[in-house]
Amino acid sequence: xxxxxxxxxxxxxxxxGLLSAKLIDKLIMPRFASPELEMLExxxxxxxxxxxxxxxxxxxxxxxxxxxxxxxxxxxxxGTVNDVAMSGADPMALSVGFVLEEGFPMxxxxxxxxxxETAATRSGVRIVxxxxxxxxxxSCDGIFINTSGLGVIPExxxxxxxxLAPGDAVILSGTLADHGxxxxxVREGLSFQSTVSSDTAALNGLVNTILAAxxxxxxxxxxxxxxxxxxxxxxxxxxxxxxxLDESAISVRPDVAGxxxxxxxDPLYVANEGKLIAVxxxxxxxxxxxxxxxxxxxQDAAIIGEVVADHPGLVTMITGxxxxxxxxxxVGEQLPRIC
Numbered sequence: 087x088x089x090x091x092x093x094x095x096x097x098x099x100x101x102x103g104l105l106s107a108k109l110i111d112k113l114i115m116p117r118f119a120s121p122e123l124e125m126l127e128x129x130x131x132x133x134x135x136x137x138x139x140x141x142x143x144x145x146x147x148x149x150x151x152x153x154x155x156x157x158x159x160x161x162x163x164x165g166t167v168n169d170v171a172m173s174g175a176d177p178m179a180l181s182v183g184f185v186l187e188e189g190f191p192m193x194x195x196x197x198x199x200x201x202x203e204t205a206a207t208r209s210g211v212r213i214v215x216x217x218x219x220x221x222x223x224x225s226c227d228g229i230f231i232n233t234s235g236l237g238v239i240p241e242x243x244x245x246x247x248x249x250l251a252p253g254d255a256v257i258l259s260g261t262l263a264d265h266g267x268x269x270x271x272v273r274e275g276l277s278f279q280s281t282v283s284s285d286t287a288a289l290n291g292l293v294n295t296i297l298a299a300x301x302x303x304x305x306x307x308x309x310x311x312x313x314x315x316x317x318x319x320x321x322x323x324x325x326x327x328x329x330x331l332d333e334s335a336i337s338v339r340p341d342v343a344g345x346x347x348x349x350x351x352d353p354l355y356v357a358n359e360g361k362l363i364a365v366x367x368x369x370x371x372x373x374x375x376x377x378x379x380x381x382x383x384x385q386d387a388a389i390i391g392e393v394v395a396d397h398p399g400l401v402t403m404i405t406g407x408x409x410x411x412x413x414x415x416x417v418g419e420q421l422p423r424i425c
Contacts, residue, residue, distance in 0.1 A: 087196040088112045095190040100220025117203040122214035130214035140175035143234035155284030159201030164288045166233040168308045171290040175237030182216040183232035209288035250325035254393040255371035257364045260386040261337045266356035267345040285360030299377035300370040315354040318401045331391035331403040357424045
């Protein structure tokens with residue numbers, strides 16, 4: 087970490103004076119260098135290619151901020167990149183806003199910035215503008231991050247959760263509940279023979295792979311808060327169709343399943359940060375599945391269900407016992423401060 091005058095964040099670092107300038111110049115700018123950011127204006131002026139623009143914003147306040155497989159920094163970048171990518175857009179630029187608590191260790195802030203730099207580089211997005219605020223002790227939990235992102239949707243791509251039809255296949259890109267359980271095992275002090283690790287990753291490359299193999303893809307969504315169950319219920323409600331899942335096709339890592347069992351949590355309702363659900367026409371399901379399995383973030387992809395005309399607005403699942411149960415929306419938040 088570059089040498090700084092203070093080991094912790096001071097209120098003056100957010101006051102807009104000399105300490106603010108040093109924080110930006112020594113810590114932030116070296117990590118996020120881009121032509122737009124280097125202008126140090128109050129906004130970024132961007133040249134965008136023709137097409138519809140997708141725009142998203144999200145705020146991250148995960149606790150703890152460091153967890154196996156990631157931290158609040160790469161989570162903030164990947165989460166917003168994924169939200170933009172789920173529209174079929176090519177994510178291009180992000181803004182970043184920091185809310186820092188007085189006394190937050192400068193070394194921890196530098197570590198978060200480095201994670202964000204790595205995540206942005208891997209996903210191919212530029213951080214083009216931002217803001218930093220400092221609040222007094224006790225006013226926030228160390229660090230909160232807001233990221234907003236935009237991307238351009240290619241011609242001919244129109245994805246919508248309201249476009250599903252009976253017969254469409256539901257494909258999950260990999261195992262469920264990795265991120266939520268990575269955070270919870272650290273928070274609850276649980277230990278296993280293998281470390282439960284977050285799946286946080288930028289999925290824009292996987293989205294491009296899916297759209298190339300399945301141009302008729304109906305919709306995409308990354309199942310974050312509320313998990314896969316919430317996402318699928320949103321699909322069913324938006325399209326006024328039913329969705330029937332096959333429990334045996336849904337994969338959960340053994341250590342993650344063990345953590346869920348100990349905490350009494352259904353993996354279907356746990357947040358994921360590096361997985362997506364795709365709904366594709368039946369004629370394209372095999373091509374899309376094969377393409378996904380050839381991608382780094384889709385190697386464990388599986389067809390987990392189908393869209394049906396029965397029970398519109400409901401999601402059901404055929405269990406390992408051969409019975410059928412309703413997979414409902416969660417009433418509240420099972421896992422606070424996961425993302």
